[in-house]
Amino acid sequence: MKKHMLLVVLLLLVASFLTAKALKVAFIYVGPVGDAGWTYAHDLGRQYAQQVFGRDVITSFIESVPEGAESESVLRNYAQRGYDLIFATSFGYMDPIINVAKKYPKTIFMHCSGYKTAENVGTYFGRMYEPRFLTGLIAGIMTKSNIIGYVAAHPIPEVIRGINAFALGVKYVNPNAKVHVIWSNTWYDPAMEKEAAISLLDMGADVIAQHQDSPAPQQAAQQYGAYSIGYNSDMREFAPKAYLGAPIWNWGPYYEKVIRDVMAGTWKSEQYWGGMADGVVDIDISDLVPDTVKKLVSVFKDAIIEGKFHPFSGPIYDQDGNLRIPAGDVASDGELLSMDWFVDNVVGTIPK
Structure with missing residues (x-):
């Protein structure tokens, strides 16, 4: 029985x-x-x-x-x-x-x-603006012409915020450098994005950064003997002689968390915005970057993770000389999420 x-x-x-x-x-x-x-x-x-x-x-x-x-x-x-x-x-x-x-x-x-x-x-x-700032430190040190190109995607707060964070990193180590912006109005159009990068290189840019999804701007930089800052993932295989590093995504652990919550019946609607402390964003750095620069980046990375430094710490001025973030203040999430202005070392306009 x-x-x-x-x-x-x-x-x-x-x-x-x-x-x-x-x-x-x-x-x-x-x-x-x-x-x-x-x-x-x-x-x-x-x-x-x-x-x-x-x-x-x-x-x-x-x-x-x-x-x-x-x-x-x-x-x-x-x-x-x-x-x-x-x-x-x-x-x-x-x-x-x-x-x-x-x-x-x-x-x-x-x-x-x-x-x-x-x-x-x-x-x-x-919070991609965190590693964006770090790549700005690298670009600001590595440039010799003080002309840094940025191939921008669409004029939305996410992209503008990234450009500003990058430019603030550049300015922190090199107040003489300017970040020149050209818009492609694409997320993924390798041919158009390469042409945009070439127009910046023809202006004298010796470092090219980007917001799009293809490695085309970096390939253009390598073709011209310049450096590049990628985006999204480690793209060094596409431009090994140009690639300095990139702000990168790591979605796996977050997708695991959401799926577990749904399976357990504990999921609730929220607005999640994680940073390097969560591991959802990070920075990749190539061997083209000197060890001294890597150490500087590491110091700032640790400070951001520990909450001791914020890339958008005042004083920060816009292109017209207006004080946007006073000394001692830090941009609020609301200000970051609705950003529609450029910091003062960016050259270019934001399309309406």
Whole structure:
């Protein structure tokens, strides 16, 4: 009798295991997973989560989804197919997410870089301005012409904030250097981004930084014998003679946390904005950077992580000489998230 009962229990456990519903998690990308940049970094995070959870989670992704109406149909399709959690990884997906979330209240949506939330919509991002400042320190020391080029993506606060943080790092070590900005109005268009970088190099820039997802600006820098600062991931293989380093993303642990919360039924809508202290953002530095510069960067990195230094510490002036952040003050999150002005060592304008 006892053996029979034990067999029944074992069979029930096996049946439970076989019929357990895996959490279905979708990722929507604005670029190709092979961009070596923004989308590549997110997909590394997806792969990390898949490896952590194994059969308990099913992940799916769709790449190169345009922002706007087309993204809304992709979001709706995933929700209709019973996906429990959807990560949408570009700013322009914000309104489509809000629209679809109203119709699928049982689906949880996570939007990267946005600011609109709902009961089943949360937002997440990283304080990329922290490692941006650190790469500015490197660029400010490594430049000889004092002309530093920056290939900017779209004129939104995220991009403007990054340019300013980088420029503040440059200014901290080299008050004579200027950061020259050219807009490509792209996230991923290698040909256009390379042309923008070349126009900066023709102006005399000997360091090129970027916000886009392709390594094209760095390849242009290498072609011209200049240095480059990448973005999103370690891109040294594309321009090994130019690449000084990059501010990089590490999404895996955060994706693991959100998935665990959803599986446990403890997920709640929030606006997450993590920094280097959380590990969601970091800096990669190549061997082209002297050890003395690496040590300086390390000191500032530790100070930021420990809360002893903030890249947007006053006094900070804008291009017109207006005092934006007084001495002794630090920019608030609200000011950072709505930033629409350039600091005083940036050369260029912000399109309306």
